[in-house]
Amino acid sequence: MIEKMIVDHCSPTLASLKTANLFTYKFNDEQKFEDILSMDRLEFAKKGLYMTVLNRNEKRALIYVFRYDNLKADLEKNGVMRFLKKYGYESSDVPYALAKLKERFRESDEFPHEIGLFLGYPLGDVFGFVKNRGKNCKSLGCWKVYCNQCEAEKRFRQYEKCRRIYKELYLRGHSINKLTVASRRIA
Numbered sequence: 001m002i003e004k005m006i007v008d009h010c011s012p013t014l015a016s017l018k019t020a021n022l023f024t025y026k027f028n029d030e031q032k033f034e035d036i037l038s039m040d041r042l043e044f045a046k047k048g049l050y051m052t053v054l055n056r057n058e059k060r061a062l063i064y065v066f067r068y069d070n071l072k073a074d075l076e077k078n079g080v081m082r083f084l085k086k087y088g089y090e091s092s093d094v095p096y097a098l099a100k101l102k103e104r105f106r107e108s109d110e111f112p113h114e115i116g117l118f119l120g121y122p123l124g125d126v127f128g129f130v131k132n133r134g135k136n137c138k139s140l141g142c143w144k145v146y147c148n149q150c151e152a153e154k155r156f157r158q159y160e161k162c163r164r165i166y167k168e169l170y171l172r173g174h175s176i177n178k179l180t181v182a183s184r185r186i187a
Contacts, residue, residue, distance in 0.1 A: 002036050003176045010065045011166035012159040013049070016181040019074050019120030020066035026059055033061070043176075048183020052098060055105040062105070064118070068094060069183055071118065079123050087114050116143055124148070 005023050012018035027033040041051050048067060055062040074080065075092040084092075089100050097118075104112040116126035121143045128137070128146025137144035141156030166179055 004170065006065060006176060007166050007170045007179065008163070011163040011179075013065050013067060014166065014176070014180045015162050016067060016070075016183065017158060017162055019070040020064060020118060022054070022062060022064055022115075022119065025061050025063050027061065028059070037063075044180065047177075047180045049180055052102075054102055064098075066118070067183060070120065071097075074117060074120055077123065080117055083123060083127060084114055084117065087112065089114075119143070122147060122152070125152070 002025060005025060007014070009023035010021040013021045025033075037051065037053070044051055044065075048069060049065065050068055051063060051065045053061045054064045072092075072094050075084075075094065075097055081089070081092050084097070087104065089097060091097065101112065101115070101118060104114075113130050114126065116129065117123065124147035125143055125145055129144050132146065134144060137146055138149045139145040139153055141152065142159060143152075145152040169179060170176070
C-alpha cells in the first residue's frame with residue numbers, strides 16, 4: 001500500500017528529476033507503520049533517497065521523500081537562506097533545516113509556506129506565493145507559478161509523464177527499488 005502511494009506521489013523524486021515530494025499516509029496499526037517506514041528507509045538510503053515524517057497524528061502521517069544532495073544544493077542557492085531566516089531558520093544544514101521544518105509544522109495549524117523550497121520549487125515562486133497570499137499566479141501545476149512560467153510548465157509536463165510511466169511500470173510488477181534511480185552527485 002505505501003509503495004503504491006510513493007509511486008503515485010513521488011515518481012519525479014524516485015526518478016531523480018525533483019528534489020522531493022510529500023504525501024499523506026493513513027494507517028491503523030502504529031507498529032506496522034513504523035516497520036514499513038524502517039524497511040523503506042533502508043532500501044531508499046542505498047540510492048541516496050530518504051524518507052521522514054514531517055507531521056503526524058494517531059492515524060495519519062505527512063511523509064516527505066527527498067534526495068539529500070539535491071535538498072542540500074537547493075538550500076544553498078542564492079537568496080534561500082535570506083528567505084528562510086524570516087521563518088526562524090539559522091542554517092542551511094539539512095538535518096537542522098528538516099528539524100526546523102518539523103517544528104514549524106508542530107507550531108502552526110497552517111502549512112509552512114517555505115515548504116516549497118524543500119520540494120525544489122523556485123525561490124521566486126515561493127516568494128511570489130507568500131507575497132500574493134496564494135493569489136494572482138501566472139500558472140498552476142505542481143505549485144503556483146509567479147516567475148518563469150514556460151520553464152515551470154515544461155517541468156510540470158515532465159513530472160506528469162514520469163508519474164504516468166512509473167505507475168504503468170509499477171502495475172506491470174516493477175519493484176519500487178527497481179524504479180528508484182541511484183543518486184547522482186550535485187556539484
